[in-house]
Amino acid sequence: MEWTNEMTIMMMDGVRETLFMTLLSTIFGYLLGLPMGVALAVTDDNGIRPNPVIYKVLDVIANVVRSIPFLILLILLMPLTKLLVGRSYGTAATVVPLTVAAAPFIGRMIESSLNEVDRGVIEAAQSMGADTMTIIVRVLLVEARTSILVGVTIALGTILGYSAMAGIVGGGGLGDIAMRYGYYRYEKEIMFVAVILLVVLVQIFQTLGMKMSVKLDRRQR
Amino acid sequence: MAGMIEVRSLGKTFVTKDASVEALQDINLSIQKGDIYGIIGMSGAGKSTLVRCLNFLERPTGGTVEIEGRDLSMLSEKELRAQRAEIAMIFQHFNLLMQKNVIDNICFPLLYAGVSRKDGGRKGTISREDARKRAYELLEIVGLTEKAKAYPSQLSGGQKQRVAIARALAANPKILLCDEATSALDPQTTQSILQLLKQINREFGITIVIITHEMSVVREICSHVAIIGDGRLVEQGRVADIFSQPKTKEARELIVKGRGEERRTLEGRQKDLMKGKCCIRIVFSVNSSFEPVIANMVLRFGQPINILRADTKNVEGIARGEMILSLPDDVKMQEDMKAYLTERGLAVQEVDGYGMD
Numbered sequence A: 001m002e003w004t005n006e007m008t009i010m011m012m013d014g015v016r017e018t019l020f021m022t023l024l025s026t027i028f029g030y031l032l033g034l035p036m037g038v039a040l041a042v043t044d045d046n047g048i049r050p051n052p053v054i055y056k057v058l059d060v061i062a063n064v065v066r067s068i069p070f071l072i073l074l075i076l077l078m079p080l081t082k083l084l085v086g087r088s089y090g091t092a093a094t095v096v097p098l099t100v101a102a103a104p105f106i107g108r109m110i111e112s113s114l115n116e117v118d119r120g121v122i123e124a125a126q127s128m129g130a131d132t133m134t135i136i137v138r139v140l141l142v143e144a145r146t147s148i149l150v151g152v153t154i155a156l157g158t159i160l161g162y163s164a165m166a167g168i169v170g171g172g173g174l175g176d177i178a179m180r181y182g183y184y185r186y187e188k189e190i191m192f193v194a195v196i197l198l199v200v201l202v203q204i205f206q207t208l209g210m211k212m213s214v215k216l217d218r219r220q221r
Numbered sequence B: 001m002a003g004m005i006e007v008r009s010l011g012k013t014f015v016t017k018d019a020s021v022e023a024l025q026d027i028n029l030s031i032q033k034g035d036i037y038g039i040i041g042m043s044g045a046g047k048s049t050l051v052r053c054l055n056f057l058e059r060p061t062g063g064t065v066e067i068e069g070r071d072l073s074m075l076s077e078k079e080l081r082a083q084r085a086e087i088a089m090i091f092q093h094f095n096l097l098m099q100k101n102v103i104d105n106i107c108f109p110l111l112y113a114g115v116s117r118k119d120g121g122r123k124g125t126i127s128r129e130d131a132r133k134r135a136y137e138l139l140e141i142v143g144l145t146e147k148a149k150a151y152p153s154q155l156s157g158g159q160k161q162r163v164a165i166a167r168a169l170a171a172n173p174k175i176l177l178c179d180e181a182t183s184a185l186d187p188q189t190t191q192s193i194l195q196l197l198k199q200i201n202r203e204f205g206i207t208i209v210i211i212t213h214e215m216s217v218v219r220e221i222c223s224h225v226a227i228i229g230d231g232r233l234v235e236q237g238r239v240a241d242i243f244s245q246p247k248t249k250e251a252r253e254l255i256v257k258g259r260g261e262e263r264r265t266l267e268g269r270q271k272d273l274m275k276g277k278c279c280i281r282i283v284f285s286v287n288s289s290f291e292p293v294i295a296n297m298v299l300r301f302g303q304p305i306n307i308l309r310a311d312t313k314n315v316e317g318i319a320r321g322e323m324i325l326s327l328p329d330d331v332k333m334q335e336d337m338k339a340y341l342t343e344r345g346l347a348v349q350e351v352d353g354y355g356m357d
Helices: A005-043 A052-067 A070-076 A078-085 A091-115 A119-127 A132-143 A145-169 A174-184 A188-216 B047-054 B077-084 B102-111 B128-141 B157-170 B187-204 B215-221 B239-244 B249-274 B293-301 B331-343
Strands: B005-015 B020-031 B036-040 B062-067 B087-091 B175-179 B207-212 B224-229 B232-238 B278-284 B306-315 B318-327 B347-351
Touching: A005 A052, A005 A091, A005 A132, A005 A145, A005 A174, A005 A188, A052 A091, A070 A078, A070 A091, A070 A145, A078 A091, A091 A145, A119 A132, A119 B087, A132 A145, A145 A174, A145 A188, A174 A188, B005 B047, B020 B047, B020 B224, B036 B047, B036 B187, B036 B215, B047 B062, B047 B175, B047 B207, B087 B157, B102 B128, B102 B157, B128 B157, B157 B187, B175 B187, B187 B207, B187 B215, B207 B215, B215 B239, B215 B249, B224 B239, B224 B249, B232 B239, B232 B249, B278 B331, B293 B331, B318 B331, B331 B347
Parallel strands: B020 B232, B036 B207, B036 B224, B087 B175, B175 B207
Antiparallel strands: B005 B020, B005 B062, B224 B232, B278 B318, B278 B347, B306 B318
């Protein structure tokens, strides 16, 4: 098989589409997941403002959404996608189910990052008369930032993986290319190239993310 | 006269699903302005719960806590936060923000704590520069100016506690609560932190409450002490009185335990005394204690000997006496004395300062 110019263009489009879906979904995922994770950590029994009702509701939502396979979620959410994006197919349309799938996952990671913050430091802030909001913004999120950044790195990788299924709704991207050429047409070379590009992308995210989190950590110098 | 802190019949019960634990019962304390008040007890006695009741980090389940005549249980959340800003606290594990440098840690209560401005409070009323200026002043008080830009992980335990003290002073508190503040520090550092607390008490007139399990801390700086045992107030009064006439078993136990702490420093001095001298360690077994061996030996040889240490130890359930003697310089005399003691059934052993344990 000969490598043509069109194929290069197709691959570049694939990279572009994958990045678009992954980054946008991660951003929207954090817009939803960050408050959710904070709420989970704060209203937990051992949190700074325990509230069993709010905790339970969020807990159930997170578990339900996370237990639906992404492919099914993609189909279930089509009406919502159509409402938000205007249509239920294409790259932009996949951002909606990706975001919905990512948010509870991100929420759980934020929750666990915040739960790692030393109780003593929180108590110190309380003893100074800090209110709940101040403790969240100035203590929890600050002290947990390294762990949160590691979480972002993990989230990017996972969402990138989910985005491979976007082909089902014509979302495009590298995963879609790999499936179409490798699975349906047995053109394995194209599949390999697409997979290698996916691996490279995940590597880049992972390396950058870890570098940043280490750079921002003041505990080890 | 009403005190700075008045605690009346305070009680705290923790209720869990299948049990309730009475952590504190009927505690009454009156702490005056300018006191350095020690609260001492064995671990698990409830002292940490008690100190957290003083600023309502733990809400008591009975009784009242009054700060300058204000009953804390009558305050709203907002008023309580404002009140807390006047009651600073330092901790065993320092509890500094690990991701912020020293100056930012000290600025924290100035910039973010207390009641927010829209509630008429002082939060945010101080500019960032003013906060920094104040933080540098505080850093000078605790003697750490050169560490302003360092992060807590780069500091020693004593330095971290100094930063915590500077942070505690930032909001001009009237009261400083110290929860086992020196328990994670070595003896020398403990000394320097205690001296700093003393200085703060004297210069700023801040009332200090010290929670500790170490009698040496109480003896070193406290004017008054309360002894807590099993969630109850066992004994309280001036430190000097309790030391000379402890009324309760708990007080006596703590004082004896305190002697152990003291001995560690004494042993250092003993080692100096033993330098260049011939010293022996003798051990009495049960039946060798009937004869006044040492006295007889002194009479027999007509030479004074110096008893550096005498102690009894429980070895496998049998009480054994142990003594360290410094013998006269005459070598012949030394040999005769050792022979005399051995004859009387005592284990004799030459020691050079490290023979003590």
